[in-house]
Amino acid sequence: MAHYELTLPVTEEATRRLRINDTVTLQQRLFGIRDATQIALFDRDRATRFDLRGHAVIHTAPNVKKVPTSTEHPTGYAPICIGTTTSMRMERFTEPLLRQLGVRIIVGKGGLGAASLAAFRELGGVYLAIIGGTAALETTWIEAIEDVDLDDLNPESLWQFRIRDFGPLLVAMDSHGGSLYDAVDHAARNRRDAALAALNVRR
Amino acid sequence: MTLRIDPARVENAAKDLYIRALKMLPPDIKRGFDALVARETDKTAQSVLGVMVKNIAVAEKTDNLLCQDTGIPIYNVTIGRNVVVDGVALKAAIRRGCERATREHPLRSSIVHPLTRHNEHTSCGEGVPVIHIDFSDAFDGMRIEMIPKGSGSENNSWLRMAIPAEGVEAIKRFVIDCVLDAGGKTCPPTIVGVGVGGTADVCVHLAKRAATRPLGTHCADPEGAALETELSEAVNLLGVGPQGLGGDATAFAVHVELAATHITMNPVAVNMQCHSARRASALFTETGVAYGY
Numbered sequence: 399m400a401h402y403e404l405t406l407p408v409t410e411e412a413t414r415r416l417r418i419n420d421t422v423t424l425q426q427r428l429f430g431i432r433d434a435t436q437i438a439l440f441d442r443d444r445a446t447r448f449d450l451r452g453h454a455v456i457h458t459a460p461n462v463k464k465v466p467t468s469t470e471h472p473t474g475y476a477p478i479c480i481g482t483t484t485s486m487r488m489e490r491f492t493e494p495l496l497r498q499l500g501v502r503i504i505v506g507k508g509g510l511g512a513a514s515l516a517a518f519r520e521l522g523g524v525y526l527a528i529i530g531g532t533a534a535l536e537t538t539w540i541e542a543i544e545d546v547d548l549d550d551l552n553p554e555s556l557w558q559f560r561i562r563d564f565g566p567l568l569v570a571m572d573s574h575g576g577s578l579y580d581a582v583d584h585a586a587r588n589r590r591d592a593a594l595a596a597l598n599v600r601r
Numbered sequence: 602m603t604l605r606i607d608p609a610r611v612e613n614a615a616k617d618l619y620i621r622a623l624k625m626l627p628p629d630i631k632r633g634f635d636a637l638v639a640r641e642t643d644k645t646a647q648s649v650l651g652v653m654v655k656n657i658a659v660a661e662k663t664d665n666l667l668c669q670d671t672g673i674p675i676y677n678v679t680i681g682r683n684v685v686v687d688g689v690a691l692k693a694a695i696r697r698g699c700e701r702a703t704r705e706h707p708l709r710s711s712i713v714h715p716l717t718r719h720n721e722h723t724s725c726g727e728g729v730p731v732i733h734i735d736f737s738d739a740f741d742g743m744r745i746e747m748i749p750k751g752s753g754s755e756n757n758s759w760l761r762m763a764i765p766a767e768g769v770e771a772i773k774r775f776v777i778d779c780v781l782d783a784g785g786k787t788c789p790p791t792i793v794g795v796g797v798g799g800t801a802d803v804c805v806h807l808a809k810r811a812a813t814r815p816l817g818t819h820c821a822d823p824e825g826a827a828l829e830t831e832l833s834e835a836v837n838l839l840g841v842g843p844q845g846l847g848g849d850a851t852a853f854a855v856h857v858e859l860a861a862t863h864i865t866m867n868p869v870a871v872n873m874q875c876h877s878a879r880r881a882s883a884l885f886t887e888t889g890v891a892y893g894y
Binding site: 462482484553 | 645649652653655656657659660663665666667668669670671706707708709718751752753756770773774777778781784785786788831832834835836838839840841842843844845846847875876877
């Protein structure tokens with residue numbers, strides 16, 4: 399178990415160095431992305447002007463407030479509360495995120511599935527686990543909303559955040575087939591019988 | 602003396618309640634966290650719980666939302682004795698308050714048309730906010746409880762129309778299996794709400810009521826209360842843990858709500874309240890409006 403400070407963008411080599419149970423703190427840049435954003439990018443072939451190669455994306459649709467544009471808020475949006483949503487809904491988009499857009503790190507809540515794990519292995523990616531429901535804390539890790547694309551999908555736009563000391567986050571899925579979610583699910587299902595026995599359920 | 606409910610006050614309360622609920626975690630939930638932290642044996646789980654507890658403090662210190670999901674707004678109205686209220690105006694006022702909270706704070710509107718996915722940015726839409734109205738002879742005045750129900754948990758809701766021949770065992774097995782299927786997707790530790798009996802829709806509603814009941818309360822029915830105790834212990838033997846990353850703290854508790862059902866039916870529903878178990882209430886009496894949880 400090691401801790402890494404990663405400044406985005408990162409290389410494939412740096413990504414493949416990470417193993418489940420390591421922790422990571424991200425620096426500099428993070429892109430916010432969600433269901434509608436990915437439906438637009440991958441199902442409707444919309445393009446983004448952002449270069450996501452080597453970058454980290456986080457599953458989010460932030461609470462923002464419209465403000466006059468300034469150096470502090472160049473997009474005309476000020477962050478109010480930025481948290482992380484359930485990743486599993488967006489399972490099928492992991493592969494194109496990595497293959498088509500070159501994303502290396504997905505930050506999310508609750509984990510991803512087998513197809514994502516395979517994509518991480520083949521293409522070099524990892525999943526970092528946000529503690530869901532801790533948006534007040536997470537918001538303090540985001541310094542500014544630097545840019546926004548596909549904003550007609552607001553709040554599910556493609557957001558560019560400037561981040562500082564984002565984490566520490568647990569590596570929950572790595573590029574070597576490791577998944578904490580699989581391990582926990584497997585162990586929990588093995589305890590099903592014991593739980594049912596405690597309830598006097600015989601069958 | 603009769604209390605005439607002023608729709609303008611209801612509108613303000615509906616607005617204030619949404620914002621309060623999103624920012625201030627009820628004390629029973631905080632005590633729930635203390636209990637889970639005290640008995641957690643897994644290191645990762647201890648760390649995860651620690652982040653959740655730290656977030657509560659940061660939310661209070663920065664006057665910010667605990668979780669970014671503003672949820673589906675639910676208002677549960679209980680009309681007590683000696684109240685005169687225009688029901689239509691009441692519902693309209695709640696709806697306006699919900700929209701004002703969204704526009705004025707502002708809050709992310711998480712509400713869209715189910716087919717077009719169009720977001721009006723008001724947290725309102727057809728049938729939303731969800732407004733339930735019931736009556737009570739236990740107090741004078743009117744109470745409004747506001748629950749912003751997070752969708753991570755809501756998206757993992759289940760109904761099973763079991764048959765009487767399967768017995769209570771079917772209910773217990775179903776709860777265990779739902780907790781396993783949910784894994785980390787419902788942001789454990791959760792309050793696992795179990796609905797038993799009723800019609801299909803009543804059963805699911807009972808599960809919601811159970812999930813959103815304060816911690817430390819019990820099913821009024823003694824059989825239901827016994828089931829709560831048994832299931833609360835059993836669920837925490839599974840080791841799903843906080844955020845589905847392993848550990849003891851899978852659930853704060855299992856709550857059960859029940860209703861009579863048909864002789865051929867044995868329905869059971871499960872709905873979970875995530876660890877951001879948000880809830881705020883306003884009590885309207887002659888002395889004014891008092892806020893609480």
